[in-house]
Structure formats: C-alpha cells, structure tokens
Amino acid sequence: xxxxxxxxxxxxxxxxxxxxxxxxxxxxxxxxxxxxxxxxxxxxxxxxxxxxxxxxxxxxxxxxxxxxxxxxxxxxxxxxxxxxxxxxxxxxxxxxxxxxxxxxxxxxxxxxxxxxxxxxxxxxxxxxxxxxxxxxxxxxxxxxxxxxxxxxxxxxxxxxxxxxxxxxxxxxxxxxxxxxxxxxxxxxxxxxxxxxxxxxxxxxxxxxxxxxxxxxxxxxxxxxxxxxxxxxxxxxxxxxxxxxxxxxxxxxxxxxxxxxxxxxxxxxxxxxxxxxxxxxxxxxxxxxxxxxxxxxxxxxxxxxxxxxxxxxxxxxxxxxxxxxxxxxxxxxxxxxxxxxxxxxxxxxxxxxxxxxxxxxxxxxxxxxxxxxxxxxxxxxxxxxxxxxxxxxxxxxxxxxxxxxxxxxxxxxxxxxxxxxxxxxxxxxxxxxxxxxxxxxxxxxxxxxxxxxxxxxxxxxxxxxxxxxxxxxxxxxxxxxxxxxxxxxxxxxxxxxxxxxxxxxxxxxxxxxxxxxxxxxxxxxxxxxxxxxxxxxxxxxxxxxxxxxxxxxxxxxxxxxxxxxxxxxxxxxxxxxxxxxxxxxxxxxxxxxxxxxxxxxxxxxxxxxxxxxxxxxxxxxxxxxxxxxxxxxxxxxxxxxxxxxxxxxxxxxxxxxxxxxxxxxxxxxxxxxxxxxxxxxxxxxxxxxxxxxxxxxxxxxxxxxxxxxxxxxxxxxxxxxxxxxxxxxxxxxxxxxxxxxxxxxxxxxxxxxxxxxxxxxxxxxxxxxxxxxxxxxxxxxxxxxxxxxxxxxxxxxxxxxxxxxxxxxxx
Numbered sequence: 045x046x047x048x049x050x051x052x053x054x055x056x057x058x059x060x061x062x063x064x065x066x067x068x069x070x071x072x073x074x075x076x077x078x079x080x081x082x083x084x085x086x087x088x089x090x091x092x093x094x095x096x097x098x099x100x101x102x103x104x105x106x107x108x109x110x111x112x113x114x115x116x117x118x119x120x121x122x123x124x125x126x127x128x129x130x131x132x133x134x135x136x137x138x139x140x141x142x143x144x145x146x147x148x149x150x151x152x153x154x155x156x157x158x159x160x161x162x163x164x165x166x167x168x169x170x171x172x173x174x175x176x177x178x179x180x181x182x183x184x185x186x187x188x189x190x191x192x193x194x195x196x197x198x199x200x201x202x203x204x205x206x207x208x209x210x211x212x213x214x215x216x217x218x219x220x221x222x223x224x225x226x227x228x229x230x231x232x233x234x235x236x237x238x239x240x241x242x243x244x245x246x247x248x249x250x251x252x253x254x255x256x257x258x259x260x261x262x263x264x265x266x267x268x269x270x271x272x273x274x275x276x277x278x279x280x281x282x283x284x285x286x287x288x289x290x291x292x293x294x295x296x297x298x299x300x301x302x303x304x305x306x307x308x309x310x311x312x313x314x315x316x317x318x319x320x321x322x323x324x325x326x327x328x329x330x331x332x333x334x335x336x337x338x339x340x341x342x343x344x345x346x347x348x349x350x351x352x353x354x355x356x357x358x359x360x361x362x363x364x365x366x367x368x369x370x371x372x373x374x375x376x377x378x379x380x381x382x383x384x385x386x387x388x389x390x391x392x393x394x395x396x397x398x399x400x401x402x403x404x405x406x407x408x409x410x411x412x413x414x415x416x417x418x419x420x421x422x423x424x425x426x427x428x429x430x431x432x433x434x435x436x437x438x439x440x441x442x443x444x445x446x447x448x449x450x451x452x453x454x455x456x457x458x459x460x461x462x463x464x465x466x467x468x469x470x471x472x473x474x475x476x477x478x479x480x481x482x483x484x485x486x487x488x489x490x491x492x493x494x495x496x497x498x499x500x501x502x503x504x505x506x507x508x509x510x511x512x513x514x515x516x517x518x519x520x521x522x523x524x525x526x527x528x529x530x531x532x533x534x535x536x537x538x539x540x541x542x543x544x545x546x547x548x549x550x551x552x553x554x555x556x557x558x559x560x561x562x563x564x565x566x567x568x569x570x571x572x573x574x575x576x577x578x579x580x581x582x583x584x585x586x587x588x589x590x591x592x593x594x595x596x597x598x599x600x601x602x603x604x605x606x607x608x609x610x611x612x613x614x615x616x617x618x619x620x621x622x623x624x625x626x627x628x629x630x631x632x633x634x635x636x637x638x639x640x641x642x643x644x645x646x647x648x649x650x651x652x653x654x655x656x657x658x659x660x661x662x663x664x665x666x667x668x669x670x671x672x673x674x675x676x677x678x679x680x681x682x683x684x685x686x687x688x689x690x691x692x693x694x695x696x697x698x699x700x701x702x703x704x705x706x707x708x709x710x711x712x713x714x715x716x717x718x719x720x721x722x723x724x725x726x727x728x729x730x731x732x733x734x735x736x737x738x739x740x741x742x743x744x745x746x747x748x749x750x751x752x753x754x755x756x757x758x759x760x761x762x763x764x765x766x767x768x769x770x771x772x773x774x775x776x777x778x779x780x781x782x783x784x785x786x787x788x789x790x791x792x793x794x795x796x797x798x799x800x801x802x803x804x805x806x807x808x809x810x811x812x813x814x815x816x817x818x819x820x821x822x823x824x825x826x827x828x829x830x831x832x833x834x835x836x837x838x839x840x841x842x843x844x845x846x847x848x849x850x851x852x853x854x
Contacts, residue, residue: 124523124525126522126524127583127584127586128511128554128582128586129581129583129584130581130614131526131527131529131579131614132581133578133579133616134161134178134577134578135163135165135578136190137577138167138168139166139168141166142167142575143165143167143576144176144557145164146164146204146542147161147163147206147540147544147555148162148163148218148555149161149544149553149554150208150546151210151548151553152246154549155214156183156549156551157182159183159580160177160178160179160210160243160247161178161179161187161189162175162176162177162193162218163578164203164204164206165190168192173204174192174193175206175220176190176191176192176193177189177190177206177250178191178247179191179247181246183551184553184582191249193220193239194239194250195222195239196237197222200224200237201224202223203220203223204220204223205219205280205541207282209282209283211325212286213244214243214247215242215243216243216246216247217240217242217243217284217291217326218242218243218250218282219238219240220238221236221237221239222236222237222239223235223236226258228272228273228274228275229266229271230273233276235275235277236277237255237277238254238255238256238277238280238295238320239252239254240293240326242325254295254326254329256295256297256332259275260332261316262275269305270304273302275300277297277299277300278355280296280297281296281359282296283358283367285363287365290324291326292367292394293322293326294320294361294367295320296359296369297318298315298318298355298356299315300313301313308341312340312341313340313351315352316336316337316338316354317335317337317357317371318331319335319359320332321333321367330394330395330396333396333398335401336373336387336398337354338352338353353372353373353374353378354371354372354374355374356425357369358370358371358426359429360430360437364435366391368388368389368390368431370387370427370439371426371427372384372425372427372441380410382410383410384407386403386404386405386407386439386441386455387402387403387404388404388429403464404439404455405439405455407425407444408445409443409445410422410425411424411425411442411444411450412444415449416449418536419536419538420537420541421477421479424442424450424479424480425443426441426542428440428481428483430485430491432491433487434489436485436489437457438456439455439483440481441453441455442479442480442495447473448471448473448475448476449477451471451473452469452471452493453470454470454514455468465516470495470514470521471510472497474500476498476500476501476504477498477507478495478497478498478510479495479496479507480542480543481494481495482494482542483545484545484547484552486547486548486550486552487547487549489517490513490514491516492512492545493511493512494543494545496509496556505533506532506666507533508527509554510524511523511525511526511554529665530666531557531559531560532666533559535562535574536562536574538576543555543557550583552582553580553582554580554581557576558578558579559575560614560617561616562575562576564636565634565636587612587641589610589661590610590611590671591608591609591610591611591661592673593607594607597675597677598649598678600677602651603651604648604649605647605648606647607645607646610635610637610641610642610643610661612641613637613641613643613661614637614641614670615637615640615641616637617670618635618665619643619661619663619664619670620634620635620663620667621633621647621659621660621662622659622661622662622669623649627662628650634664654677654678656674656676657675658672660672
C-alpha cells in the first residue's frame, strides 16, 4: 500500500517521541507511563507489573497505513442540526514541550461571558506538568493566562487532574493534585495531595482553601494493624452550587493504599472513594469521609477475577443541597477483565453519612486501556454526572459493545422514582470509537453531552468532538459537530482522561485536547512535534471556508503559478492541494492557516489538457474536503478565436441596436410629417401613400438587418468552430493562419454591411424628396426644425451603417 505524506511525517514524529527522554514519561511512569495503571495519572510498580490490559494493538502498522491513505470519515449521524462556532485555541505554549491536555471548563451561571479553563501544561513554570488556568470575560473572544496554580508542598514537583466549578458572581473553584516525593512507611514514594483553590474575581486570582494530605490514611491503617507501604490520592473532581445563599462545595477523589496485613498474611490494596464537603464556600470542611471502599487481599492481578477497582468519582450538588457521587466499579472480575458498573451514593447531611451505593448502569464489556492510535482511553468508562433543576440525576459514560470499541450512553433517574431508566445510546453505533463523554445540565433541564468520536474512520486514528442536546421530557436528541478540523491522534500518546463541557443561560462551551498544532510551519521549516493544545467552541454560526484562485483560467499544457487565498478556514488548520482527487501538495508546500482562518500561498499547478477541473483543499489530518474551486485550462489559439468571435458579435449587436433606435426615430418623424400634411390641407392621401412606402421600407430594412445579423453570427460560429477543430487535430496554428481566417470574417461583415448602406441611402433620398415638396407650405416650414432633426438622425444612421468592426488579433 502506498505510504502518503502524512504517513512519512508521522513515522518521523513517532521516532522523535520514542527517542525523547523528556516525553518518555516522568520518573516511575507518570502521565506517559508505558504500562497501564488503575490510578488514572499515577504509578504503582506492583499493580502495573501484574496488569493484563492490552498494550497498543500489534497491527498498529496496518492501521497507520489506513489512517494515512486518504480515507475520509463520513458523518454517521443522520444530521447535525446544532451549529458551533469556528474553533479557537485557548492554551498557549508556555512550557518547553508544547503539550497541553486534560481540560476542564466552568462558566458563571449568571454571566455566560465569564469562562474559566484549566489544563495540564508540560514544562510550564519549569515543572514537568503544571496546571495552567485561563479566564475570559468576553465569551471566549480573548483569554488571560496561563495562571500557574500553587503546589501543596515545597518538595512537590508537578500538578495533575484539574477540575473546575462555578457558583455565580465571579466565584470559581478548582481541585487538582500536587505531586512529589513523600516519605512513607515503605520508603520514599511519589504521592499526591488534593488542593482546592478559590477565585472571587472571575478567575483572575486564586487562593488555596484546602489541602488534603495522604498522611491521614497511613495513621488510620496503622491503627488497624496494617503495615502501609504507600498511599496515593488520585482523580479528584469538584462540584459546587449555591444553595440558600451559601456555596456548597464537594470534592471527591480515590484514595489508593498498598500495605500488608500480618494478621492474615496477605498483601492489601485499598480503593476508597472519598469526599470532603464545605457548606460555606470553603471556610469550613466536613471529612474526608468514605463514600465507598473495596479492600483487596489477593496476591496478584492476573486473570481469575480476584481484584476489584473503584475509580473515577464524580460529584454533583442538587438544588436542595443533597450531594451525589458516581464512580466506576470494575466488579470482582477485575480491572478491564470483563464487566463493570456505574455506582451512585448520596448524602443528605453534607457527607457525614452516605447511602448504600446503588447500581445506575452496567458496563457489559469494558473498553481497552489504549486506543488503536495509542492514547489512553480507559477513563472513558468513568461517569460524568449532574443534577437538573427538578432533581433528575443524569450520568454519561462510555462502554464497549459487541460491534463498537466504545459507545456513549446516558442514564438518568427522576426524583419521583427509585429506579434508573434504561441507558440510552447517544453515539452512532456504527463501529466507530467514542470516548471521553462529559455532560452538563442547563437551567432549562436539557442535557448537554460531548465526546470524542472517530466518526467512521476505520483506523480509529482521527477524531472529532460531537455534541448531543438531550431533552428527556420530549424524547428529542439534537446533534452537532463541535470541531471544525479533525485531530490526528497517531503518535500522540496522551490527550488526557477527559474532555469537558459547561452550559449557562442557553450558551454551551466545549473544550477538548486538539492535535492540529502537532504540525506547524516555523519560518521556512516544518515542525513535527506531536503537540496537543486546548481548543474551545461555543454555540453559534460557523462560516463556510472560502477559496479563491488567481488566475482562474490557465493555459492548457503548461504548468502555471497560481495564488490561493483562503478565508474563514479552521484556525491553524493544515491543508493539502488536490485536483480531481489527486493530491498535489508535498511536505514542503503544505498550506498553513493562521489563527484568523486565513492563508495566502503561491503554488505551481501542473500542466493539464484543456477543460474544467475541481481544485480542492483537503485537511492534512483526515483528507476531508474543506473547500472546492473550479479552474479552467484553455488552449491559447482557441481562446483567441473565441475572444475575437465575441468581440465581433458584440459589435454587430451594438450596431443593430443603434440602427433600430434610428429607425424608430424615423418612424416618429414620419408620423409627425403626416400630421403636418393634414394641418396644411395637402393631398393627404398622396402623402400617406409615400409614408406607407417609407414605412414598408423601414420594416424591410429592419428585417434585412435581422437576417444579416443572423447570417453573420452563423458564419462566424462556423468559421470559429472549423478553426478550433483544426487546432485540436493539428496542434497550434501559425499566426498567419489565424489572421487569415479572422480577415475572411471581417470581409464577410463588410460585404453584408454594404447592402445595409445602399438600403439606408435609398430611404434617405426618398424621404428628403418628399419633405422638399411639403416644405412649400408655410405652416410646414414652421416645423422644418423638427424635419431637419429627423434628417440628422438618418445621417447618423447612415454613418453607423458602415459597421467598421474593431477586433484584437491573438
């Protein structure tokens, strides 16, 4: 199979990434660990060593060729009726590596123009991975940031897992991990504290309001006689709501502890879903309290169903102040080993007590840890939850099915029911991969869901972001395509563990990890870095890309330099040039669009035979066509004949028009002459007879003009077509041959126009003679001025009758 430009480019990229120590993973594995880990962002040597989840597919090479051989994904949805704006880049490359991923977004419920976005930034502020926060006060048109969040301890060296929430009046909250080496009973381990910070000025400044350190678990387990090796606090998420004038803030996370129980003689690994809740905007806190816990005492993590994982907790605060927590439970058959469940627990007393967990949905087939493109995607099965104003609980999650590697589902429970509705599949179910679903419920109760979607790409190497607006009351689902440019995930090994969406007052903001910046032009060089960036889109109209090509007509058989002008294209898109489906652009002539969606580029178009062709701009990432323009290749000699023919016909039409106008004026003067004769008691019948003769002559002349025009046009067409035929069959004619043919056409016109001159002269003489006879009458003489004016028109007509045709020789 032919390897295209994109395949070569990303094979180079693959070698760069594999060889780069900076991208090979943090000490112990970190974000880019080569082995799967049940802790979303951290590393456990004992756990990773025993995992049986598959690494990237061994047939990745074949899929690479599929992904880069011009396959264009088709829209698997019946229609996209919801429109999103052109995508805008939020993150800036403030770090050394240019990798930003795992975004979160929150919007002020009372001011949809105040948006805050947080994301990972590798290398920001000198840290391997830092949380950078951006805020906007104008609906995302401009951004300020990144603002680097503080670390919990002086020894901590990086952040992870940002999560945002907003309550109104410019108040925002963020939770994240602060990671570094910590001394534990089993030695020094990389561990994390959970940090909660607050902004009261729309995201401009932040202050830490809580730090949860893992030491409390060590103390607790030691009191129970368990020897603790290490503890990690992982995957925090946050929810907040203003209830009764106060902000209820709920933060949940997974506490993971490894140890040894000497009483039982077994190793112990604990997964505990934990919550800390503030009833007053962070001034005081309740907890940490245990929402759910699983103590594993098995000796290993291989197949056999003896290891259960709890992870990916997600809180929500109901309008009544009740707090819900949803989480992923791998069940007893083990992590990624078969079935799993989405569990939910609730608290009526701000986390002091929790209900027995209930099963909201069953995942009959768990997703793979890695996608076929190589990025981590198992966190797609973690739930995203929110509560509507009427108290309905909504949860979105992903699950593999018999026909799809990943589908997106929505499950919900109304406040007057104790039962969860049957999960509804939101994604297409066409064999595509859907991942990282996230939802938010608007003030009107409608549910806004986004997810990553390979949209029919059989290689699963490219993805878009798809949106669904669900109204469970009416049963309606509307879809929209959030992204205006596909992300090519090949060689991009980490895009985070989630995308994010937030809604406020009818507006919806979606954020995701985008790969279009992985290929860039820096001066004269093409940069291939596998970069990831945070992009945003909101509800609104998206302009159609416009392409202009100059010149639009080219000489057949010769290469030509053309200027391409692009307007309203996706920001930072990269394009290849194609004519009738054949790609022309090489790696050094790719077209790079700027932030405003514009580009101007001169390029060489190939020599083609005469005819019309469709020139297309196709996206580098997935070969989809974003704009088309028709260009024409024309033989130079044929073009010259067509030009001369048109000029001749234009002259004939203008002359005929002028002659017709003069004849109409003559008719009017003849009617005036008849009136004069009547008034002066002349021999009316005699004058009328003359006038009839003149009128007949005018009609005859008009008819002759029509015949002459038709005859000339016909002969010009015949001569031009004969000449074209000779040119096509014998090659380019000499200049003398072309001049000869055009000269014959000119002689033809001159012969025909001499007949017109004779007819006009005869008519002129007849009218002048009759007018002279009438002039003897005194009263007629008074109108001589009018008659003279008519004769002047006839003179003008005679001058026009010469029909001197000016034409340009080729």
